[in-house]
Structures are given as C-alpha cells and as structure tokens.
Amino acid sequence: MGYRVVVVGATGNVGREMLSTLAEREFPVDEVAAVASARSTGSEIEFGDTGKMLKCKNIEHFDFTGWDIALFSAGSGPAKEYAPKAAAAGCVVIDNSSYYRMDPDVPLIVPEVNPDAIDGYKARNIIANPNCSTAQMMVALKPLHDAATIKRVIVSTYQSVSGAGKGGMDELFEQSRAIFVGDSAEPRQFTKQIAFNVIPHIDVFMDDGSTKEEWKMVVETKKILDPKIKVNATCVRVPVFVGHSESINIEFERDISAEEAMNILREAPGVMLIDKREDGGYVTPVECVGDNATFISRVRQDPTVENGLSLWCVSDNLRKGAALNAVQIAELLGRRHLKKG
Template sequence: MGFKIAVAGATGNVGREMLNILEERGFPADEVVPLASRRSVGQEVSYGDRTLKVQALENYDFSDTDLCLMSAGGTVSKEWSPKIGKAGCVVIDNSSAWRYDQDVPLIVPEVNPHHIEGYSKKNIIANPNCSTAQLVVALKPLHDAATIKRVVVSTYQSVSGSGKEGMDELFEQTRAVFVADPISAKKFTKRIAFNVIPHIDVFMEDGYTKEEWKVLAETKKMLDPKIKVTATAVRVPVFIGHAESVNLEFEKPITADEARDILREAPGCQVIDKREDGGYITPYESAGEDATYISRIREDATVENGLALWVVSDNLRKGAALNTVQIAELLVAKGLIKPRKEAA
C-alpha cells in the first residue's frame, strides 16, 4: 500500500517540479492530487506519463491524505498548514512561513536528518530558502571536519527564484532590448536584463535584506548557532540556477586538497574543480541536475584557516522541489509515517 500525496501550488514552477521529481524518483505514492486556488481548478498538470486535473485547496478533504507538499506561498501556508496538520496529514512547506518556528524542524536531509523527529508537534516540516539549501549541503562536511567559525557569502540568484513572473520579466526585457522597445520593471525594482540587482526581498532596519537574513538564520538553525554568517544576495539575469561565492574561516587547519577530498565523498555534493579554462560549473550546467556543485576550491591567505569556494545548484530542484521530496523520503525511510489507508 502506497501513500496518498497532495501537492498544493501544483500549477507553479516549484509545484510542477515536485510532481516531476516524485515520479522520477519513484516515490511510493498510490495517489497524487494536485491542488491550487479556485481559479486554477480544472487545469491539467503532468505526473509522469499521466495528466492530472487540479482541485481547489480550500475544498479538499485531507482526512485520508498522508503528505501535503506545500508550495503555495507563505500566506496560504500560514492559513492552511496548521489545519492540514490537525487533520493528520504531514505538511512539508516550501515557504518561509514556518522556518523560524521552534516547534517546526527545518530540514536538509544531507545536513540535519536527526531533527526531523520533532515534526509531530505541529505535523509541519519546513524546507529552507533556496540559497541556504545548497550552501549548507557544501558547508556541513567541512564543518564536521574543521569547525566553521565564519561564513561570508555572496549569492548570484536566478530569476526563477522569484517565480514565473520573474522569468517572464527577464524574457520580455531581453526581447525588448533587441527590438528597441521600452523596458518596464514590474517584478524587480530595476531592470534585470543585462544587469544585476543587489536586492532580494525587503530591506530590514540594519541594512540587510530579508533574503540575506534568511541565509544567516537558517544556517544557524540547521548547522550550528555559533557560526557567524554574513550575506549579500544578488539577483542576476539567469533563468535557472543559483551560484554562490563562499568565504570560510575555520577553527582548525584545513587545506584546499583536504576540502576537495572531503566534499567528493559528501552526500549531495559533486566537485568539479580543475584549475583550467572551463574547469568549473556554472548555473546553466546545473539546471535539471540534483547535485550541489562545488568548484574553485582554494585557500584564503588573508585569514588563518581560510578557504574560498564556488557553489552552484538548480534552485528549483535542490533549492525547493527536490529537497521537499527528499524530506518525504526521509520520513518514510525512518518509519515516521505509514499510509493511513493501510493503517485503517
């Protein structure tokens, strides 16, 4: 007997990717139900070679559903996730709504799988921010080896991180440049085509943006509260794939060669690091892939026990949909959930 799974926000970029990945990885689901708002009812989405019709989230009965993969945004999750959890269905939420709740585990399976057992307090598990997910996959094995004291990260985040509207805006602006049409910025604060914008999410009182604060808070919650983290988040004119320039300071000595060997053996990591033209990974090459890629591993002589890295991943997969499905797989592997129909 397999599981019954609902995917909320099934018509969005991440929701569609969740459906793809569930099928790709052979998740043990007997039934998959795509959910969205009323205006999307009747739309069709793909699940492997099948076509599924979207149902309305607000009318759906979760009493016989085992898992809800939630990618409908923070406002919807705040309203619906507690109701769904109380109905006995475990919610794995992709928004920021529950990440900082002490009763909700924030999980990257390669990093802190042991935290997942706390999910039963609210029947909600949080998926981290897309830029944090790939960062901590690369940091975890290095932290275990030499204890990270400080992280300085600059992110180069693709427009898909802001949804379909961001992808459409990059496409429309790029086309407008070539045909000499007027360019308007709607989704972003400034033109994104052939430009970079050092601003993601809202500004906070200390001058950091909320996106930058998320990296700090989530890294501490999942990896180690003692780590000092500072971030600059930048939107770049790339459709899919986030890149990060990462500078690390460790308590113990660690060489670039040692780091390279550690990362080659680490779960979820793939090292592509040749000191030659093209001997590194770019966001374009990471699109559609599951791994977190690490390149440009080198020692930083300006601090004691310092390293610099280049980290790249598909933000729609490891940064969102893939990590969500991996959390569901972790629940099953640990025996923390059973199909309710079977139990009945």
C-alpha cells in the first residue's frame, strides 16, 4: 500500500519538478493530486514521464482529509493559509517556502545532514524545506564539519534565474533576444537587467545591509548544521537558467588538508566530487541540470587563515534545492514514521 500525495503549486517550476521526481524515484503512491491556484484549475499536467495526466484542482476548495503527504511549492502566502489546514486534517506538510523555516516547532531538514530532526514534525505536522542555496551548501559542509568542526563560512552564490520562478527565466530569455536584435531590455521582475549582467541582490534588503536571501543562509545553516558556526553570505543573481553555484571558504577548528577533504567528500552522501585540476576538470551549472547530486570541485587550501579550505559547489536548484530535497524528506518520513509502501 502506498501514499496519497498532494503537490500544491503543481504548475510552477518546482511543482512540476516535484511530480517528475516522485515518478523518477518511484515513490510509493496510490494517488497523486495536482493542486494550484484558481487560475490553473482544470489545466492538465503530466505526472513525470509516466504518461498519466493530472487535472489541477483549486487549492481554495481542496479537502486534505485522507491524504498522507502534501508537498507545498506555492510560496509563503498559500503556505501560511493552507498548510495549517492540511496539517489539521492529518496530512503531513513538506513546505518549500521560507514561511515555517525558523519556527522552532517545525523541523528544517536536509536528509543527508540532519535526518533525526524530522522526529519533531508532530508538533505542527509541518516540515520545512531549506532555501535552495542553503540545501546544497549543507550537503557539502556536513561531512567536513563532522571531520574537523567548522568555525566560519564565507560564501558567495551565483544563483540562476529559475530561483525566481518562470517569470525570471522568461525575463532572461526575452532580454537576451532583445539585446541581440538591438531592442531595449527593460527589467520587470529583477531590479536591473539580468541578461549579460549579474545582480548582487536577491530578496529584500534588511536593516544591516544584507538581503533576506543572505540572512536565510546564515540562520538556516545554524538551525540545520550547528548554531555555533559563523556565516557570511553574498547572494548574486546570474544569467543562468538553471543551476546554482557557490564559492565557499571554510575555516575549521582543526587542521584538514585538501587531500583529506577530497577523500571525505568522495564518500559523502549526495556529493559528487569532480576535481581534476586541469582544463574542464570541474563542474559548471549547465552540466548539473537534471542531476540529483551536489557537485564539488576546486578543493584547495586557503593559506590566509589557519585551517582553511576553499571549494566550488554546484547543484540543480530545482532538484536538490527544492523538489528532490522535498521528496527525500517524504521518503525519510515514510521510513521513520508513516510506514507505508
């Protein structure tokens, strides 16, 4: 016997990827429901490559009673309104928005990093999925933290436009085309032109000068991995359609060589180490699209601090940064608590 699973926000980039990932990983389902806003009601979406078409249901009228798991990818507003209703109906919510991440009664989970934290889900019947950039960084840092204890992390991100949704991808495409034919490329979704440019601004600015995206990486790292780790982030939107990249500098409590770190990363769950130290011997975002791994390259000693390393981290943000991590949480929930399939 399998699960009855709801995908909320099924017509969005991440919602579609959730459906594909459920099918690809053969998650044990008896029934799948595609749920979205009123404007998508009645539209059809394919359940992965199964050939099965799902007709979208209206979130405003959907009854979560009798459903086991709801994967939410509809933003903070719908999560705030509908996730508690689903949870109260006995359906466990795995939410991809930022709304519940810092709630002390809601576990924030990366299955390769802090699986035991999922046991706290019963307090609200809600589990939070981390920010896309945080998720891939946690997969990279966890095995190194276990080996040498991380004191401090400096990270600069290079985040693709898909992190801003379909509108962000459309804007990059339309601006690129406009520039090639000599038309104007006025920004609509982003604050400045994104085509052939980079923008050091993701989400709103906060009082200390950081953006909310940068704040998320700081506080989520502390909640998921270790509250004692000091983190400083600079988050940048780049003209890449899919795939987030990160340049990560790490300071440890004890000495760890680049060779030791690479040996650890080769065996780490969810990590693919590709570091040949030659032309092309590293992974770029174009190459990670559609893959579930978090790719690590350019591992090297940082001589400017005691016990320092630097590395390059790339992952498909629609997968490990969102859909894959949510489905992995559902798999973990099933193994530890729901016991079906």
